[in-house]
Amino acid sequence: MVEVTDRPDTQVPPAEVPDVHPPHAHSWLSRWVFSQDAKYIAIQYSGTAIAIGLVALVLSWLMRLQLGFPDLVSFSPEAYYQFITMHGMIMVVYLLTAIFLGGFGNYLIPLMVGARDMVFPFVNMLSYWIYLLAVLVLVASFFVPGGPTGAGWTLYPPQAILSGTPGGRDAGIILMLLSLILFIIGFTMGGLNYAVTVLQGRTRGMTLMRMPLTIWGIFTATVMALLAFPALFVACVMLLFDRLLGTSFFMPTLVEMGQRLEYGGGSPIVFQHLFWFFGHPEVYIVALPAFGIVSDLISVHARKNIFGYRMMVWAIIGIGALSFVVWAHHMYVSGMHPYFGFFFATTTLIIAVPTAIKVYNWILTLWRGDIHLTLPMLFSIAFIVTFVNGGLTGLFLGNVVVDVPLSDTMFVVAHFHMVMGLAPLMVIFGAIYHWYPKITGRMLNHRMGLIHFWVTFVGAYAIFFPMHYIGLAGVPRRYSELGDTPYLTASVAGLNAFITIAALVVGAVQIMFLFNLLWSARHGQRAGGNPWRAASLEWQTPDTPPRHGNWSDELPVVYRWAYDYSVPGAPEDFIAQNDPWPARPVQP
Amino acid sequence: MVVVVALVSVVVGSVLFHLLSPWWWPPIASNWGYIDATLIITFWITGIVFATVVLFMAYCVWRFRHRPGRTAEFDPENRRLETGLTVVTALGVAAMLAPGLIVWKHFVTVPDDAATVEVFAQQWSWSFRMPGADGRLGTADLRLLDSGNPLGLNPYDRFAQDDVIVEAADLHLPVGRPVKMVLRSVDVLHDFYVPEFRAKMDLVPGMVTYFWFTPTRTGEFEILCAELCGIGHAVMRGYVQIQEEADFQAWLQGQQTFAQLRESSSAGP
Numbered sequence: 018m019v020e021v022t023d024r025p026d027t028q029v030p031p032a033e034v035p036d037v038h039p040p041h042a043h044s045w046l047s048r049w050v051f052s053q054d055a056k057y058i059a060i061q062y063s064g065t066a067i068a069i070g071l072v073a074l075v076l077s078w079l080m081r082l083q084l085g086f087p088d089l090v091s092f093s094p095e096a097y098y099q100f101i102t103m104h105g106m107i108m109v110v111y112l113l114t115a116i117f118l119g120g121f122g123n124y125l126i127p128l129m130v131g132a133r134d135m136v137f138p139f140v141n142m143l144s145y146w147i148y149l150l151a152v153l154v155l156v157a158s159f160f161v162p163g164g165p166t167g168a169g170w171t172l173y174p175p176q177a178i179l180s181g182t183p184g185g186r187d188a189g190i191i192l193m194l195l196s197l198i199l200f201i202i203g204f205t206m207g208g209l210n211y212a213v214t215v216l217q218g219r220t221r222g223m224t225l226m227r228m229p230l231t232i233w234g235i236f237t238a239t240v241m242a243l244l245a246f247p248a249l250f251v252a253c254v255m256l257l258f259d260r261l262l263g264t265s266f267f268m269p270t271l272v273e274m275g276q277r278l279e280y281g282g283g284s285p286i287v288f289q290h291l292f293w294f295f296g297h298p299e300v301y302i303v304a305l306p307a308f309g310i311v312s313d314l315i316s317v318h319a320r321k322n323i324f325g326y327r328m329m330v331w332a333i334i335g336i337g338a339l340s341f342v343v344w345a346h347h348m349y350v351s352g353m354h355p356y357f358g359f360f361f362a363t364t365t366l367i368i369a370v371p372t373a374i375k376v377y378n379w380i381l382t383l384w385r386g387d388i389h390l391t392l393p394m395l396f397s398i399a400f401i402v403t404f405v406n407g408g409l410t411g412l413f414l415g416n417v418v419v420d421v422p423l424s425d426t427m428f429v430v431a432h433f434h435m436v437m438g439l440a441p442l443m444v445i446f447g448a449i450y451h452w453y454p455k456i457t458g459r460m461l462n463h464r465m466g467l468i469h470f471w472v473t474f475v476g477a478y479a480i481f482f483p484m485h486y487i488g489l490a491g492v493p494r495r496y497s498e499l500g501d502t503p504y505l506t507a508s509v510a511g512l513n514a515f516i517t518i519a520a521l522v523v524g525a526v527q528i529m530f531l532f533n534l535l536w537s538a539r540h541g542q543r544a545g546g547n548p549w550r551a552a553s554l555e556w557q558t559p560d561t562p563p564r565h566g567n568w569s570d571e572l573p574v575v576y577r578w579a580y581d582y583s584v585p586g587a588p589e590d591f592i593a594q595n596d597p598w599p600a601r602p603v604q605p
Numbered sequence: 606m607v608v609v610v611a612l613v614s615v616v617v618g619s620v621l622f623h624l625l626s627p628w629w630w631p632p633i634a635s636n637w638g639y640i641d642a643t644l645i646i647t648f649w650i651t652g653i654v655f656a657t658v659v660l661f662m663a664y665c666v667w668r669f670r671h672r673p674g675r676t677a678e679f680d681p682e683n684r685r686l687e688t689g690l691t692v693v694t695a696l697g698v699a700a701m702l703a704p705g706l707i708v709w710k711h712f713v714t715v716p717d718d719a720a721t722v723e724v725f726a727q728q729w730s731w732s733f734r735m736p737g738a739d740g741r742l743g744t745a746d747l748r749l750l751d752s753g754n755p756l757g758l759n760p761y762d763r764f765a766q767d768d769v770i771v772e773a774a775d776l777h778l779p780v781g782r783p784v785k786m787v788l789r790s791v792d793v794l795h796d797f798y799v800p801e802f803r804a805k806m807d808l809v810p811g812m813v814t815y816f817w818f819t820p821t822r823t824g825e826f827e828i829l830c831a832e833l834c835g836i837g838h839a840v841m842r843g844y845v846q847i848q849e850e851a852d853f854q855a856w857l858q859g860q861q862t863f864a865q866l867r868e869s870s871s872a873g874p
């Protein structure tokens with residue numbers, strides 16, 4: 018184990034392999050479009066994810082209008098279920114997963130570990146184009162007869178492929194499943210790349226226990242995704258066979274609208290097990306990169322080393338491993354054997370311990386820090402509030418018997434939006450404000466950033482905190498209309514209207530954020546190479562934005578961890594990872 | 606400074622909302638007061654943790670905010686503090702898990718004297734079946750389902766003949782008697798959910814699921830389908846009438862058995 022210390026390791030290990038220069042672009046097309054440079058691929062991934070995310074944002078507005086103002090806006094149940102399904106699927110898979118791993122992963126891994134590029138640049142390029150194809154297939158489902166699937170983002174059979182569900186007997190569900198299959202193929206190409214680059218592409222001196230937590234988060238999430246997505250892959254293939262070829266993997270004998278169908282012998286519960294064997298790790302595939310990134314943001318902007326680095330690394334690994342044995346806590350009332358409840362409630366609550374350690378260590382990093390309330394720091398604070406809130410309501414839903422009354426109600430919707438919607442989004446925003454100067458060489462406009470922060474933080478909390486109580490009152494999720502249910506006071510309608518207004522405002526301010534991204538690229542204040550005076554390697558590149566190949570002729574050599582801030586006696590309040598201070602390096 | 610005020614307001618606002626909110630669960634009508642109690646314990650523990658964490662963070666932001674000349678402390682690790690926090694967290698988690706698991710044991714153990722009632726769901730209505738004098742439900746198979754046999758009962762099963770069939774109408778149950786709900790679906794997933802009973806369970810085609818409860822007060826309670834089942838999901842409602850024993854018996858006498866139903870449908874046009 019490496020000692021955590023401010024003393025650099027002056028023994029620089031010898032280079033094990035010769036420096037390899039990544040392939041050079043020969044034309045405009047191979048530089049900008051079919052680029053094999055991870056930095057361009059990262060921007061392509063992020064741009065596509067944000068574009069499709071905008072569709073999901075508009076869908077959420079439409080569904081909120083229906084819930085908030087049922088007298089003014091009335092969509093058919095078909096349309097409503099299509100909105101919620103596509104909103105959920107896009108946000109979880111095509112936005113959050115893609116932007117954390119394809120976006121931040123691609124941009125940051127090579128720069129932060131001191132590599133020139135990903136180890137397989139061509140496969141990396143292919144990964145993006147297959148992702149784009151998956152997005153296009155998804156978008157196409159909006160334009161086919163019957164529209165996109167309205168099966169809910171969980172796509173539970175039998176209803177997902179039956180006629181009572183929008184898109185069930187039309188092309189909607191087929192395109193959805195094909196798109197997911199493509200996404201997983203594309204992700205696997207990218208994911209192998211990220212994992213191999215972290216394991217094999219690190220520069221001299223960059224030991225695993227010196228990597229920034231951002232890389233630990235992205236790396237662990239990638240390994241998890243490589244293990245979890247295959248479960249979704251087979252579930253999609255089997256469901257596609259059930260729909261197209263008449264197999265009965267998930268279809269028992271059933272009678273639909275008085276007609277007996279040709280299916281028989283399959284089990285709908287098996288699909289749920291496969292789906293959640295992917296679906297629960299997926300929560301952490303999104304959360305772990307966020308955990309890692311926010312650790313680095315807090316450390317840099319509080320000018321203090323991350324507290325308990327080694328514990329943080331082990332917590333990330335522990336959470337990653339545990340998240341594979343908790344999946345059936347999504348199925349407490351699914352009809353699976355009730356004794357599973359004892360096991361899955363226990364594992365689920367155990368995972369709260371490493372998660373709590375992470376929260377403590379973020380806050381203890383602020384303790385006796387020198388807290389600069391920059392935009393990345395503001396979003397990090399907002400992340401902690403929303404994550405702690407959403408994490409704690411997870412203790413309700415994970416504790417099997419408490420889940421029984423709350424399961425399938427709006428409480429669940431509020432919980433997962435808080436913990437895997439808002440919390441990771443806060444980190445994404447913070448991370449964009451933090452790394453935008455590295456990517457473009459300019460700062461994002463601060464005034465617009467402040468408006469963006471305050472409206473998003475306060476507004477989003479006002480959306481999702483009260484929503485828990487709607488669920489507690491007994492409103493089931495996925496209800497396009499409430500009807501006149503006697504025990505629900507009329508005021509639920511009032512609260513719903515309030516939430517809708519908040520959602521419209523919070524959504525609108527995201528448009529301003531996107532405008533800021535475009536405007537500042539040209540008009541933002543010039544940033545210089547290291548505006549935050551950060552210690553990790555990506556801020557030490559010879560050029561900003563980093564040029565092709567990232568580094569000059571010599572690869573950087575790393576002498577210390579990424580968290581040497583405010584070291585007593587140091588000339589500045591940070592020491593870059595490739596700075597051998599106070600010693601001189603001893604070359605082998 | 607605004608941030609500190611905002612963080613404190615989030616805590617104060619959340620606590621006030623919780624205390625003053627008119628949105629709360631409907632009064633309980635079953636024996637599952639244990640579930641409510643466990644939920645309340647969880648609210649207390651998590652509420653205290655939330656307030657402590659956010660207020661402590663607000664204090665840090667106020668106390669250690671950047672001012673000219675300020676330097677952060679260099680403080681990489683503190684094994685004692687980290688171990689202590691881990692132990693405290695583990696104890697808090699155990700304090701919520703233990704009562705939860707005890708109540709769950711209760712939840713999954715159906716008492717021997719529970720009456721059996723079958724819930725039968727299809728897109729998008731609820732039907733029910735009760736055993737007759739023999740106290741046993743007859744066998745059923747979806748392949749036998751037709752208009753004269755809406756629940757697909759086995760006509761050659763003697764236990765099925767006296768089964769009482771309540772097709773797409775209210776379910777009546779006597780107050781104070783434990784009941785095991787046996788759940789069956791013909792088409793897709795549904796979920797039998799009555800908020801006042803606290804318990805709920807999915808209905809899964811191809812298998813039989815169950816849960817149990819004891820109604821503790823009389824009245825009319827709405828059934829809401831809680832598992833997405835297609836475009837009629839939000840309107841898939843029904844009612845449970847909890848009655849005194851005598852009223853329940855009077856209602857039961859007026860219901861058709863399977864044998865009567867078959868007679869009337871074969872005698873029809």
